[in-house]
Amino acid sequence: MKVGIISDVHGNHMALAVVLTEFRRQRITDVLFLGDMVGYYPFVKECIALLSDFQVISVRGNHDQVGLECLTSGMRTDEAYRRACGSSLDRALDKLDTPTEAFLRAMPLQQQLNLAGRTALLCHGSPWDALEGRVYPDFQGWNRFTSLGVDTVLLGHTHYPVRQECGSVLVLNPGSVGQPRQRSGVACAAVLELPALSVSLLQLSYDPACLIDDARKHDLGLPYLVDVLRR
Numbered sequence: 001m002k003v004g005i006i007s008d009v010h011g012n013h014m015a016l017a018v019v020l021t022e023f024r025r026q027r028i029t030d031v032l033f034l035g036d037m038v039g040y041y042p043f044v045k046e047c048i049a050l051l052s053d054f055q056v057i058s059v060r061g062n063h064d065q066v067g068l069e070c071l072t073s074g075m076r077t078d079e080a081y082r083r084a085c086g087s088s089l090d091r092a093l094d095k096l097d098t099p100t101e102a103f104l105r106a107m108p109l110q111q112q113l114n115l116a117g118r119t120a121l122l123c124h125g126s127p128w129d130a131l132e133g134r135v136y137p138d139f140q141g142w143n144r145f146t147s148l149g150v151d152t153v154l155l156g157h158t159h160y161p162v163r164q165e166c167g168s169v170l171v172l173n174p175g176s177v178g179q180p181r182q183r184s185g186v187a188c189a190a191v192l193e194l195p196a197l198s199v200s201l202l203q204l205s206y207d208p209a210c211l212i213d214d215a216r217k218h219d220l221g222l223p224y225l226v227d228v229l230r231r
Contacts, residue, residue, distance in 0.1 A: 001116040002026060004054075005174040005190040007034035007124070007156025008061070011041035011088055012178030015187035016050055018206045019177055026191060029054055032113075034156035035061025035124030037104065040179055040225060041211050042088035042218075048100045060107035061124040061157065062131045067093060067104055086219035112150065116194035119150040125157045134158050135173065142166045152197060161188055161201050170197050184231050 004023040009016050023031065031054045038044050040063075060068070067089055070076055076090045109130040111122045126133025127148055136158050145153055145166040152170040160182050161175035175188030186203040193199075208229040215225035 001030075001194045002028050003115065003192050003194065004028045004031040005034070005154060005172065005192055006031060006177050007174055008036045008159055008176035008178060009033075009047055010036055010039050010063070010176070010178035011044045011047060011092060012187075012208075012211060013043040013046035013050060014206050014208060014210060015177050015204075016047050018204045019187050019189045019202065020050055020054070022189070022202060022204055023054070023191075028191065031056045032120075032122060032154060032192075033058040034122060034154055034174070035059050035107070036063045036156065037061070038067045038089050038092055039063030039085050040088055042091040042095075042214065043211075044092040045095055045097055045100045048103050051103075052099070057111060057113065057122070058103070058107045059111055059122045059124055060109055060131070063089065064104060064107055065131055071101065071104070083222075086215065086222045086225055088214075088218070091218070118152060118195050118197065120152045120154055121148060121150045122154050124155065126155060127153060132157075135162065135171065136160055137162050139164075142171070145169045145171055152192075154192075161190070163199050163201065170199070172199060174201065175203075179228055181228070184229050 033056055113120045123130045125131050126135050137160055154172050159176035159180055162173035164171045174190035177187050180188045187206055189202045191200040212226050219225055
């Protein structure tokens with residue numbers, strides 16, 4: 001059994017499209033999404049539509065949490081969020097359709113699954129801090145994963161790919177689909193083969209021109225949104 005692993009899409013429909021094309025090429029129909037569909041870029045509705053052909057199991061990211069709080073309150077993001085991340089989340093919320101809102105509302109903080117006889121814990125940040133925990137490639141506490149009672153921990157949030165064996169536990173971060181930090185101009189994802197727990201990390205090229213144009217039009221005062229795509 002092969003499953004596609006994605007995280008940190010951040011409203012980047014162009015990057016997600018090339019990842020899903022590769023999943024189709026490999027005949028993958030099941031996708032595990034590790035959080036942050038929203039934030040940074042606004043094409044969230046388009047991203048959800050692209051996923052409609054797949055069986056998707058999701059968990060919530062920290063940007064998704066902000067979006068849910070906005071939906072609950074009827075308000076939009078505060079100044080601090082907009083200063084750091086731009087206007088895209090507000091613009092995405094203004095264009096919500098029913099499938100997109102349902103997708104955002106349905107994401108739990110964590111999920112534990114049985115996949116082809118293997119137990120997998122899904123979270124955005126870390127098992128001990130689901131939204132904000134960070135497990136970078138140089139993380140020093142790998143032994144913390146050995147007592148969780150699962151075969152694999154799948155996580156995101158840092159935008160850096162990680163594949164680490166902690167005793168009998170595989171820790172996997174596929175990197176970011178929409179805004180990878182280790183290299184620009186690519187969409188990162190992973191393919192996990194079960195029950196063997198073999199991993200292929202993907203870095204797929206795409207053209208970010210329409211995202212750059214959008215960021216320049218709407219968030220000219222936040223050059224990071226362009227620089228991170230073309231540095």
